[in-house]
Amino acid sequence: MAMVFGEITTKANVNYEKIVRDTCRGIGFVLADVGHDADNCKVLVNIEQQSPDIAQGVHGHLTKMPEEIRAGD
Numbered sequence: 001m002a003m004v005f006g007e008i009t010t011k012a013n014v015n016y017e018k019i020v021r022d023t024c025r026g027i028g029f030v031l032a033d034v035g036h037d038a039d040n041c042k043v044l045v046n047i048e049q050q051s052p053d054i055a056q057g058v059h060g061h062l063t064k065m066p067e068e069i070r071a072g073d
Helices: 016-026 052-058
Strands: 002-008 043-049
Touching: 002 016, 016 043
Parallel strands: 002 043
Antiparallel strands: none
């Protein structure tokens, strides 16, 4: 089983299951006897819209001074 969880801000349409399976396959998880089968494992995805409060604290971090940056959670 592979799980992807989190909060993000994006307008992109991302196929998380495909990314997970391609990544697992690419690093050699291709048979159940190696512990994980990329093509047959269950993939759970729970991605939510990022909270506006968190987004306000972390967006713009590339243009802020280090002392202005706050934790995102």
